[in-house]
Amino acid sequence: MILSQSLTGPARFSAALALVAAVLTVAVVAGPIAQLWAGAPTGGYDPARILFLHAELPRLAMAVLCGAALSASGAILQQVLRNPLAAPTTLGIDAGARLALALATLFAPALFGFGRDLVAIAGSVASTLIVFFLVRRNFSAVSLILAGLVVSLYCGALSAILIMIKDRYLVSLFIWGAGSLAQQSWQPTIDLAMRLAVLVVPAWLLVRPLSLLELGDASVASLGLNVTRIRIGAIGLAVLLAGFVTSAVGVIGFIGLVAPILARLAGARQFGERLVWSSIIGALLLLATDCAVTLLSGVSAEFLPTGAVTAIFGSPLLLFLLPRLRASVRPPFEASVPQATARFSPALRLALCVTLALSLVAVLFLGRDATGAWQILPPDAWTEILPWRAPRLIAAAAAGAMVAVAGFILQRLTGNEMASPEVLGVSAGAAFAFALSLFVFDDLGLLGESLVTSLGGLAVLVAIIVYARRTGFSPETILLAGIALNALLDAFVGVLAAGGDPRAFILVDWMGGSTQGLTMADAIPIAIAGLVLVAASLPVLRWLAILPLGDRQAAALGVPLAYARPCLLVLAALLTAAATPIIGPLTFVGLMAPHVVRMLGIRRPLPTLLVAALAGAAIMAVADFFGRTIAFPYQLPTGLVAALVGAPVLLILLGRRGSTS
Numbered sequence: 001m002i003l004s005q006s007l008t009g010p011a012r013f014s015a016a017l018a019l020v021a022a023v024l025t026v027a028v029v030a031g032p033i034a035q036l037w038a039g040a041p042t043g044g045y046d047p048a049r050i051l052f053l054h055a056e057l058p059r060l061a062m063a064v065l066c067g068a069a070l071s072a073s074g075a076i077l078q079q080v081l082r083n084p085l086a087a088p089t090t091l092g093i094d095a096g097a098r099l100a101l102a103l104a105t106l107f108a109p110a111l112f113g114f115g116r117d118l119v120a121i122a123g124s125v126a127s128t129l130i131v132f133f134l135v136r137r138n139f140s141a142v143s144l145i146l147a148g149l150v151v152s153l154y155c156g157a158l159s160a161i162l163i164m165i166k167d168r169y170l171v172s173l174f175i176w177g178a179g180s181l182a183q184q185s186w187q188p189t190i191d192l193a194m195r196l197a198v199l200v201v202p203a204w205l206l207v208r209p210l211s212l213l214e215l216g217d218a219s220v221a222s223l224g225l226n227v228t229r230i231r232i233g234a235i236g237l238a239v240l241l242a243g244f245v246t247s248a249v250g251v252i253g254f255i256g257l258v259a260p261i262l263a264r265l266a267g268a269r270q271f272g273e274r275l276v277w278s279s280i281i282g283a284l285l286l287l288a289t290d291c292a293v294t295l296l297s298g299v300s301a302e303f304l305p306t307g308a309v310t311a312i313f314g315s316p317l318l319l320f321l322l323p324r325l326r327a328s329v330r331p332p333f334e335a336s337v338p339q340a341t342a343r344f345s346p347a348l349r350l351a352l353c354v355t356l357a358l359s360l361v362a363v364l365f366l367g368r369d370a371t372g373a374w375q376i377l378p379p380d381a382w383t384e385i386l387p388w389r390a391p392r393l394i395a396a397a398a399a400g401a402m403v404a405v406a407g408f409i410l411q412r413l414t415g416n417e418m419a420s421p422e423v424l425g426v427s428a429g430a431a432f433a434f435a436l437s438l439f440v441f442d443d444l445g446l447l448g449e450s451l452v453t454s455l456g457g458l459a460v461l462v463a464i465i466v467y468a469r470r471t472g473f474s475p476e477t478i479l480l481a482g483i484a485l486n487a488l489l490d491a492f493v494g495v496l497a498a499g500g501d502p503r504a505f506i507l508v509d510w511m512g513g514s515t516q517g518l519t520m521a522d523a524i525p526i527a528i529a530g531l532v533l534v535a536a537s538l539p540v541l542r543w544l545a546i547l548p549l550g551d552r553q554a555a556a557l558g559v560p561l562a563y564a565r566p567c568l569l570v571l572a573a574l575l576t577a578a579a580t581p582i583i584g585p586l587t588f589v590g591l592m593a594p595h596v597v598r599m600l601g602i603r604r605p606l607p608t609l610l611v612a613a614l615a616g617a618a619i620m621a622v623a624d625f626f627g628r629t630i631a632f633p634y635q636l637p638t639g640l641v642a643a644l645v646g647a648p649v650l651l652i653l654l655g656r657r658g659s660t661s
Helices: 010-039 047-081 093-107 109-114 116-134 141-165 167-177 187-198 200-215 217-222 227-249 255-266 271-303 306-328 346-365 379-414 426-440 445-470 475-498 503-511 520-536 538-549 551-556 561-583 589-599 605-629 638-660
Strands: 366-368 374-376
Touching: 010 047, 010 255, 010 271, 047 187, 047 200, 047 227, 047 255, 047 271, 093 109, 093 116, 093 141, 093 227, 109 116, 116 141, 116 227, 141 638, 187 200, 187 227, 200 217, 200 227, 200 271, 217 227, 255 271, 271 306, 346 366, 346 379, 346 605, 366 605, 379 520, 379 538, 379 561, 379 589, 379 605, 379 638, 426 445, 426 503, 426 561, 445 520, 445 561, 520 538, 520 561, 538 551, 538 561, 538 605, 551 561, 561 638, 589 605, 605 638
Parallel strands: none
Antiparallel strands: 366 374
C-alpha cells in the first residue's frame, strides 16, 4: 500500500507511482505500437498511425505537463499561505478561469483574438483577487478556504445559468469544463510546454525566499527581503501555472491539492524538495489516471473528462489523507464565536422583522400580467392565479426557513460564522443521492425525492462524524469534506453530460432548485416538514447557546459533547435534505440568514433561530418572485436566483468579517 508507514521518502514513493504509471502507459501504447510494427507502413495514408502519433502520444505528454504544473501551483500556494489545504481548486483559481472562458465563448468570442491564455488568466486573477480581498482583515486558513469555496460555488451557479441559456453547448462545455486531455495534434502540447518553460526560472528564483518564510515574517524582513513582494510574486506564479493549464484542458481538480500533500507525507520537508517531488508525483498521478481512463473507456475515452475522473478518485483520497496530514502539519485554523455586528433599537428590529414578514405576502400579489406589464393581482383574479403562486411561495419559504435554521445550527456548532450546509457538503450529498437515483428509478415524485435526498444528506453527515471524531471535530475536517463532496458532485454531472446521457439535463435542472409546477399537495408536506424540524430545534437551544464558548466550558456547564454534536449534525442534515429538492444545492441562504440576524444585533438563541427562519423564508420568497418575473415569460430556477442574488451580499459580509469578529 503506497500510503503505508513503510514509506521512507519521496523517491521511494515516486518510484512506486512511476511503476504503476509505466504499466498503465505500456498497456495503452502497446496495442497501437504492435499494430504499427505489424503493418510496417512505408508511406501513404495510415489512420492508425496518425491517431497514435498525433492524438494518443500528445495526450500522454499533456497529462504529464498538466499534472506537474498544477502540483507546482499547489505546492507554492500551500507554502506562501502556510496552509496545507490551499490549491488552485480550493481558492477558486480554476473556477475563475473556467467561468471567464465560458463567458468569452458564449458572449464575447472576439476576446480569443487576444489569446485563450489571456482570457483564462484574467479569470483566474479576478477570482483570486476577490478571494484575497474578502479575507484581507482576517487571513486565517478557515477564512481563506471559505472565501475560495464561496467564489467557486458562485462561479458554479453562473455556469449553470449559462448552460440553461445555451443548452446546445451543454455537452461541449461540460467536457471542457471537467478537464479533457483529448488532443488532435502536438501543437497545444508544445504551446503549453513553452509557456510553462518560461515559468521555470521564476519558480527556481522563488525557492529560497519561500523557504525562508518558514522562519516568520520578521526574520525574513531582517534579511532584507520584502515579504509582501515575495507573497505577491509567488501567488502570481501559482495563478499563471493554473491558468495556463485551465486554458489548455479545462479544470482538473485535486491534483494540485493532493500531490503536495503526498510529497509531504512521503518525507519531503524542505520547500525546494516539496516543489520538485510534488511536480513529479502530480505528473505521474495524472498520467496514471488518464491511462486508466483510456483503458476503461476504450473508444469513448476522448469524450470522458479526465478531470472529472480525477475528482471522483481524489475526493475519497483527500478524506483518507486528512488524519495523516494533521499528524504532521497542524495549521493555525481559527474558529470564532458568533457575535452581533450591529446594534439596532428594539423598535427598528421589530420593524425589520415585520418587513421580512410582509415581503412574504407582497411577492404573492405582485407580478406580471399576460402582456408582461407589472401589476398588483386584482381580487377577481385571485381564484385563478393564487393556486399557481401560493404553492410556490409556501414551498420556497419553508425550504428557506429550514436551510437558514440548518446554517444557524452549524455556525453555532462549529464556532465559525461562515459554516453552512453548502460549505459542509450536506447539500452536495443530498444532490448526489438524487443523481444516483436517476439510474435506479424513474420519476420518484416530490416525496420520493425528499426521502432519497434525506438519506444522502444523512450519509454525508455520518461520514463527516466518523472523520471529525478522529480529529476532534476540527473545522478543517468539516471544510475538507465539503470541498471533496462538492467536487465529487460536479465530477459526476460532468461524466453524465460528457457521455450525452439525457439524465444530465434532468440533473442540471433539478440542481437549479425550481418551484415551477408545484401544487398545494406538494407544498403542504414541505411546510409540515419545515414546522416539525424547526420545532425540533427548540429543545437543543441550550446546547447552541453554550457550545460557542468552547469545549471545556461547555462540558463544565453540563453539555454532553459526545452526544450533542452528532445530534445537532443529524438535525442540520435533515433540515438541509428536506429543503434540497426545492432549493437545490447551489444556494447561500444557510450562510446569509444567520448573518442578517447578527447584523440586527440579536444575540439570544431563541430569537436568533426564529428570525433566521423568517429571514430565510423571505429570501427564498423574493428569489422565487424574481425567478418568475425577471425573465418573463421564462421561468428561472429559484435556487440559482437565490445564489446569484445572495452571493454578492454574502461576499460583502465575508469581506467585513475580519473587522467585526
